[in-house]
Amino acid sequence: MSVATVSRTLNNQETVDADLADRVRAAAAELGYRRNGLARSLRLQRADVWALIISDIANPFFTAIARGVEDVAQREGFSVVLCNTDEDPAKEAQYLEVAEQEQVSGVILSPNEIGSDISQLTRLGVPVVAVDRPLRERVDSVLVRSAAGAQEATEHLIDAGWRRPACITGPETAQTAIQRLTGYRRALVARKKRPAASLVRHADYRADRAATATAELMDGRNPPDSFFVANSEMALGVLQELRRRGLRVGEDVGLVAFDNAPWTAFTDRPLSVVAQPAYEMGVLAGELLIERVGVPLDQQPAPRVRRLPTELIVRGSSLRP
């Protein structure tokens, strides 16, 4: 028989005789034949692969997103290749180029910078979905209402009786860090308090920097009595420094942090957190992508932005005795 018949059989086309098809399949199984995905993709001008480019594989928030993306991809018949940029713009650029060279049919990206250059991809018609962080270029985006979540958390601190909440947020270049700071400030205004720059620190989303920031704040002239912290990594640093000073969270000091990391329920006191719907974000990003892959450029929808709400989970650390 001919290669065409084999190809048709293996692609489950109707136009092949059942008996013949069976013989093909039997032979394929016998010989352990696997088709060459490279050749197939080259011919088809598309690979059934998505690139998921995330900025920190060690962060449970991003791994939860990855799981969401993966589940959608699997359901729709795509493989996901996961790339980790470690917050390094150079690595990000490299992986974007790899995605292009490998002709992936879609990219989901948590950009390191709002200006990350995806123009090559879009020019080629490869759909891109931004996740967690916005992109200047107009593409589908799945974001979180960070400011609202930060505001709710900070207001909760004040309503629980704390009088001077400080804010430890991420780097000044990160949109999420800026938004969380904005939310913190809005909460102070809403509760008739004067936002003080001396109560704010940018600690690059890292634990050790957060510990240092905490020490600075506590050693200041008018130290805070509570903390709103913009991610769980930094919360570890804050906890460490407070313990070093013999201060108990939920007792001597109030604390709320972003991200419902698995361990947050197990510290002493259990951490009050602003939970982000990370898994759902991944699912949504995948679904937005699905609606674009294989769709001609002139029939594509306008860029869509989905903003998901956070959920404040009150545990012990934010309450006053």
Added chain:
Amino acid sequence: MSVATVSRTLNNQETVDADLADRVRAAAAELGYRRNGLARSLRLQRADVWALIISDIANPFFTAIARGVEDVAQREGFSVVLCNTDEDPAKEAQYLEVAEQEQVSGVILSPNEIGSDISQLTRLGVPVVAVDRPLRERVDSVLVRSAAGAQEATEHLIDAGWRRPACITGPETAQTAIQRLTGYRRALVARKKRPAASLVRHADYRADRAATATAELMDGRNPPDSFFVANSEMALGVLQELRRRGLRVGEDVGLVAFDNAPWTAFTDRPLSVVAQPAYEMGVLAGELLIERVGVPLDQQPAPRVRRLPTELIVRGSSLRP
């Protein structure tokens, strides 16, 4: 000029006139040309890509391995596609097939089962490195001296004054779980204690199962006064159940767990842990792979097994007041 000249230029071959080469590069830049990686790989019969197939992306141990692998790969000019099997043998089989179809030049795998079928890959001459868990098939492996680490941890509990250490380990099918249980038993023997089956539980490496196991043990006729726990995920479950009972770790109960997860230093008391050299394991796996990719089958070294030591880090949770 011809495509051949362009190809030679872009591959930095010497045999092309400098002026011409400059014109090629200028034109390429102008047009935003990117070579098609698929076509290249098809022609070359190899893709400069490794598949890293891990069993749980949410586990910091595996993400640390991934970073190690990535760093080596980057250094050597390979991309890494990361695949997450979620401990699901079906997903693992699917990703192994994808790796084969995409003609990756190497695979690093933490197998779900010792019997995972990699014969297709090896038959095609694609080198495979097993990491964290052994494979029945004889391939390069990077393992940890789990039993020794478990024994050291358990002996440390006893030496600290605890009299009845229990063991909460992983599923009976997992080699790592079996080895850690073995180490626990050896410690008891070495310290002249009778290992009792009633003090051992298999909790599938999951927090909720570990919490249940802890409850069972504590409600038993002769409850333990301390715990050796085979991973950090389960340690969270143990901590939760102990707190529910008003018991303080490092005070009323002793606790040592495998894995130096980022949060373990921040619980109350800080957790004593058996640290695994996860990042180094990734690096080593990558280096073993490097020595095989591109090497003809008949010149390949015999399968090598590297066993790395653990390190006991004593913090507060394992000490008696």
Added chain:
DNA sequence: TTGTAGGCGTTATCAA
């Protein structure tokens, strides 16, 4: 329903 043949974008061989 089946077979033939062209081409996807590269790289490598050979001749010029």
Added chain:
DNA sequence: TTGATAACGCCTACAA
């Protein structure tokens, strides 16, 4: 030093 050309393995229009 350069160019023409034949693969790599696959899918598909077209012919039979």
